[in-house]
Amino acid sequence: MFDAATTKETTRFEGLVTVEDTGLAGMITIRGARSEIGGAMSDTVGLPVPETLRVTTDGRRSLAWMSPDELMLFCGHEEAADLAARLAEATARAHALILDMSDARTLFTLTGAEASLREVLAKLTPADMRTQAFPRGMIRRTRLAQVSGAIWWADDGSLRVMCFRSVADYVRGLLCHAAHPASWVGHFRD
């Protein structure tokens, strides 16, 4: 049995922004109608159900909007299996799917000046990275070069980037390349 790992190499790249592998995190996919499972789920997790394109967090766990009928719960890697089981039990009467998907995706943390963070991502995604289109607190599922990904603001002002673990090495290369000091554009202003 292999040990769980997010990418083959430990990522830390310092350029326009700092790109780091966030490391292992518990990720639980929650699928079902908000009207049916919202209450039971919120009680079990201890977080309010996020509005469309939003993330709710208490610093320890985060609940992210993924689609009109899907949420993603981020928690400690070690508590994911137990939490998924408790969520499944709490929503057993509803038409819902709860699954521990911790091994499916990889998270990156990007830290730096907000304008630089917006610039680095704008090189990779067609999504509008301006403040009015991508304000703090928002999650945006989009395309990062050739693969799907999601980006959102963490509470501390850093940016989280999520992609499938099968393309984690590719996305790590993209992020480090886009953050290369020689690639500064200066389109976004603080």
Place this chain on the structure above:
Amino acid sequence: MLILTCPYCGVRADETELAPGGEAHVARHGPGASDEAFEAYLFLRANPRGLHYERWRHAHGCGKWFHAARDTVTMGVVGTYPAQVTEPPAELSRPRGS
């Protein structure tokens, strides 16, 4: 660049975040249909010059199918609407050539 607003999540999605699904509101003909009707369902498309109704999927986003009304001449987008309908909403319909 074609930008469509997903009616489910409200995201203004670039064409490259979407997967095209061809002409919308094609009447389905299956077992028991005449050969002509089945052929029309499988192969015949309007390909209009002007207003065109299309299916799109927000593939790199929320994953939902939706409809878009678009002008094939001007590339202007008239509007988008959910997938659970068999014909376009009245406000997105207009006489041909107008």
